[in-house]
Amino acid sequence: MICAKCGMEHPLEEMELTFRRPDDAAKLSEEERLRLLRDNSDLCIIGEERFFIRAVLPLPVESREDPYCIGLWVEVSQAAFDRIYDLWESEDQGLEPPFAVRIANEIPTAAGSLGLDAELRSSGPTVRPRVFLKPTSHQLYAEQARGIDVHRVAEFTALFA
Numbered sequence: 001m002i003c004a005k006c007g008m009e010h011p012l013e014e015m016e017l018t019f020r021r022p023d024d025a026a027k028l029s030e031e032e033r034l035r036l037l038r039d040n041s042d043l044c045i046i047g048e049e050r051f052f053i054r055a056v057l058p059l060p061v062e063s064r065e066d067p068y069c070i071g072l073w074v075e076v077s078q079a080a081f082d083r084i085y086d087l088w089e090s091e092d093q094g095l096e097p098p099f100a101v102r103i104a105n106e107i108p109t110a111a112g113s114l115g116l117d118a119e120l121r122s123s124g125p126t127v128r129p130r131v132f133l134k135p136t137s138h139q140l141y142a143e144q145a146r147g148i149d150v151h152r153v154a155e156f157t158a159l160f161a
C-alpha cells in the first residue's frame with residue numbers, strides 16, 4: 001500500500017526502536033562507567049543513587065493489531081526499583097499498582113520525551129514492563145492515546161539507520 005503522506009511504500013516493520021542504555025548512562029566517560037555503572041540488559045544503576053528499568057512504550061498503530069513498541073528506559077525511585085527487583089520472577093507482579101517513573105531517553109523524532117512523567121505497569125515475569133505517559137501536551141502522549149499511522153512507524157524505525 002502506498003503511503004498517502006510521502007508516496008512511499010512502508011513495509012510492515014517488525015523491528016522496533018530500542019535504546020541500549022538510559023541517556024545519562026550513555027553519556028558517562030569510560031572511567032565513570034567503570035566506577036559508577038552497574039547494569040545489564042534490564043536494569044541499570046548509576047552511582048548507587050539513580051535507578052533505571054528497561055521497558056517498552058507501546059503506540060497503537062492504525063490498521064494493525066499489534067502496537068509499535070519503543071524499547072526505552074525509565075528512571076524509578078530506589079523503593080520502586082527494589083520492589084520491581086523483588087518481584088522480577090513473580091507471577092503476581094501484574095497485581096502490583098503502577099509505578100511512577102520518568103522517561104530516561106530522548107527520542108529524536110519526539111523531542112522533549114526525556115523526563116516525561118509516566119506509569120510503569122508490569123504484567124508478568126516474561127514480559128517487559130510497559131510504559132504509559134501521564135497526560136501532557138507533548139505529542140507522544142497524544143500518539144499513545146490516539147495511535148499512529150505506518151508513516152510515523154517508519155519515522156521511528158528509521159532512527160536505527
Ligand SMILES: [Zn+2]
Pocket residue numbers: 003004005006007008010150151154
Ligand atoms: Zn509515508
